[in-house]
Amino acid sequence: MWNPSLDEGKIGQILLTAWIAKESLRTILALARTGADREQVGHARWKFLTWCADSGIPEVRTLAATVDRWWLEIAASIDTGHSNAKSEGINRVIKLVARNAFGFRNADSQRLRTRCVTTRRARGYLRTA
Structure with a gap:
């Protein structure tokens, strides 16, 4: 998937960057099933937010801002394993x-x-x- 996306030029790079951001967010949410400690969750969050901030893509930065705004609720879901x-x-x-x-x-x-x-x-x- 990586090479064909990169071969498409700028649009492929944008799509690949957004896909990596999405996968980083999924990694954070998957930590709820593993019983990860706060340090692991914090590191995964830092990697996600750093990736999004460095991307230079407005939509990806908006995603990061939304996740950051809802972080208390997301963290509670990861800690308890409960969600709606x-x-x-x-x-x-x-x-x-x-x-x-x-x-x-x-x-x-x-x-x-x-x-x-x-x-x-x-x-x-x-x-x-």
Whole structure:
């Protein structure tokens, strides 16, 4: 992936830089599963923020600023291993079903359809990727 991206010139370099920033952020978030200590988390955060600051790409710097602004919440999630990802995923499915059902004249049917899609039995079959 690296060489073809670099062969594309400036746009390839920008995409590769953004991809590396994204992977650095994923590394930080993956530390929640490993039970990493604060020093490891702090080092991974420093590497991410340094990479983003040195990138010179406004969007990547905005990503770093957003992560920095939300750092207390992110750190709490890493420390405890808890997040609201499941509820956010279900909320996304509800919104998707509501958009697909837009135009139904019967609001009760639309609510029933949303409820059926998000029941515990149906959740195993959802493809949220």
